[in-house]
Structure formats: C-alpha cells, structure tokens
Amino acid sequence: MRTFSLVAAGVMVTAAFAAQPARALDPSLPLAPDASPIDAFRMGAELYSSGDRRSAFNAFEFAASKGHAIAQWKLGKMYADGDGVEEDDYKAFQMFSAIADQHADDNPYTPSARVVADAFVNLANYYKTGIANAGIQPDVGRALGLFTHAATYFGDADAQYNLAKIYLNGDGIEPDPVRAVRWLSLAARKNHVEAQAALGEVLVFGEGVRPLPEKGYMWIAVARENATPKNRDWILALDHRARQVLTDKQIEVGTDLAASWVEKQGS
The missing domain is CATH 1.25.40.10 (Tetratricopeptide repeat domain)
Incomplete structure (x- = not known):
C-alpha cells in the first residue's frame, strides 16, 4: 500500500x-x-x-x-x-x-x-x-x-494546516515560509479557521514572505468571523496585534475584502 x-x-x-x-x-x-x-x-x-x-x-x-x-x-x-x-x-x-x-x-x-x-x-x-x-x-x-x-x-484541511505549521516553524526541518503559505492558503479557502488566522498573521507581519497587509488582514477578519469558543481568544488577540501595525486604510480595505469573501461563501 x-x-x-x-x-x-x-x-x-x-x-x-x-x-x-x-x-x-x-x-x-x-x-x-x-x-x-x-x-x-x-x-x-x-x-x-x-x-x-x-x-x-x-x-x-x-x-x-x-x-x-x-x-x-x-x-x-x-x-x-x-x-x-x-x-x-x-x-x-x-x-x-x-x-x-x-x-x-x-x-x-x-x-x-x-x-x-x-x-x-x-x-x-x-x-x-x-x-x-x-x-x-x-x-x-x-x-x-x-x-x-x-x-x-x-x-484534508487539518493536514494542510499541520503541514504548514511544520514548514513555518521549522519543526525538525528547514523553515520554508513560502511553502507554508501555500498550504495555509489551501486550508483557509476550505474555511479552516486556524489556517485563516495563521495565514493572515504571516501576510500582515511578513514572516519570511513579502507582506500583503490588506490581504493578511482580510484573513484575520474572516477568522474572527468564523472563530469558535476554542480559538476565539487567540484570534482576537491576533486581530488586536495586527491593528497596532496597520494603517486605518489597510484595515478598511482588509475588512471590505473579508466581507466580500464571506458573502461569496454564503451564496
């Protein structure tokens, strides 16, 4: 097999x-x-x-x-x-x-x-x-x-998220944030909340990849919308941290992108 x-x-x-x-x-x-x-x-x-x-x-x-x-x-x-x-x-x-x-x-x-x-x-x-x-x-x-x-x-979205974490953190291997972002993107588009938040964090703060602040905040806002009692606290903390480094315009654009994405998912 x-x-x-x-x-x-x-x-x-x-x-x-x-x-x-x-x-x-x-x-x-x-x-x-x-x-x-x-x-x-x-x-x-x-x-x-x-x-x-x-x-x-x-x-x-x-x-x-x-x-x-x-x-x-x-x-x-x-x-x-x-x-x-x-x-x-x-x-x-x-x-x-x-x-x-x-x-x-x-x-x-x-x-x-x-x-x-x-x-x-x-x-x-x-x-x-x-x-x-x-x-x-x-x-x-x-x-x-x-x-x-x-x-x-x-x-499987959970597997994609776990793979991304290994590549992002370098757990026993060389870190590969670019590959991590690819896996996070796949899982995030399947509504995996932790992947959405993690992808947003990487893109906002540019952890080993080119920062995309508006798109990053979009994913954080989507994750905040989808958060459950199990993950809400750390996602809200991430949202607060992201707002400290983003401009009002970047937050506005990211929020609008998130609203459009959520609307498309519901249609």
Whole structure:
C-alpha cells in the first residue's frame, strides 16, 4: 500500500490487529453473532448517541475487527480521548495505524474518506510528538509524510494546516515560509479557521514572505468571523496585534475584502 513504508514502526501493531479473528460479539448486544460490520457499526452509533459508551465500544470493536474503517477511527478517538474507555494513546495509535495501512488508497470522494484522512492526521501527530510510555519515538519525517498524504491525496484541511505549521516553524526541518503559505492558503479557502488566522498573521507581519497587509488582514477578519469558543481568544488577540501595525486604510480595505469573501461563501 502507498503508506506501508511510512507506517513502518506501526506495521507489527497493524499486522497483529489485522491478523486477529473477528471479535466475538458481546451477547448483551441486540445483534446476531454473524452480524455484518455495517450493522455492528450502526448499532454502536445508536448506543453511543444514547450515552451507553461501553456497549457502543463493544459494537465498534466488533465492526473494527472486520475492517470497518469508520469503526476503527471511532475506537481510536475513544482511546485517545478516554471516552467510555480508559485513555490509551498507544491503542489509539494502533487503530489509526490500521486505517493508514489498510485504507491509504481508498477513493477520496467516499463517505469514509474524511475519517481516513483524520486517522492520518492523528497518526502523524503521534509520530510528531512520540508516545514515551509505548516506545514510539518522535519522527518528524514520518509525520511529514503522513500529513502530506492526507493533505494531497485526501485534500484534508487539518493536514494542510499541520503541514504548514511544520514548514513555518521549522519543526525538525528547514523553515520554508513560502511553502507554508501555500498550504495555509489551501486550508483557509476550505474555511479552516486556524489556517485563516495563521495565514493572515504571516501576510500582515511578513514572516519570511513579502507582506500583503490588506490581504493578511482580510484573513484575520474572516477568522474572527468564523472563530469558535476554542480559538476565539487567540484570534482576537491576533486581530488586536495586527491593528497596532496597520494603517486605518489597510484595515478598511482588509475588512471590505473579508466581507466580500464571506458573502461569496454564503451564496
């Protein structure tokens, strides 16, 4: 598969997972023992929505053992977040590795493509930071490869944003702000709020690239408009900082550009 070499450190994990027989279905679940992975996943989704995380986990585990990509992804997220199960980054890593190894070449336009891409992003972040208690060492090169696959093949905005941050900050590589701006632009146009703000910051302050203050403030204003409680504080702080260095005219032009962009997105 396309990413087999990229996930080399996780191959034993993935192979072991794939080689296991399908999980026995929990007898307390209202599914036949020979239930399809699709039926098991649907049951898991219903149980999860009802708040029964433990039973949902069992149903997802059964579907995942039969190769259901979205079930594998959901298990990975549950392990990563400690959602209905004890938090375990290594087991999350296993799930995301299985997806990357088995679904790297899936059609990027299918309903499951988004979760496959997200699995690549999560796996890349694990390689970027490492998992100290599981012997997974930081490997920026492998993280870069996984982010790149998700960003290019799947066109994933989170992957594009994470790639941009690596190139912008020089995390384990030579900084390349020009390449970072390209990736930020792609993600920003997909309404990735953090990418919009980061792109605006680079263009306003000219961090390694030619400053484009009006366009930069446009992206900051768009990000401010799209901000969520999770990122609003730092985006507002960035907006304040940008206003300290821009002229009133530049702010006015940037604000008008932002309004036009938002209007086009809504039409």
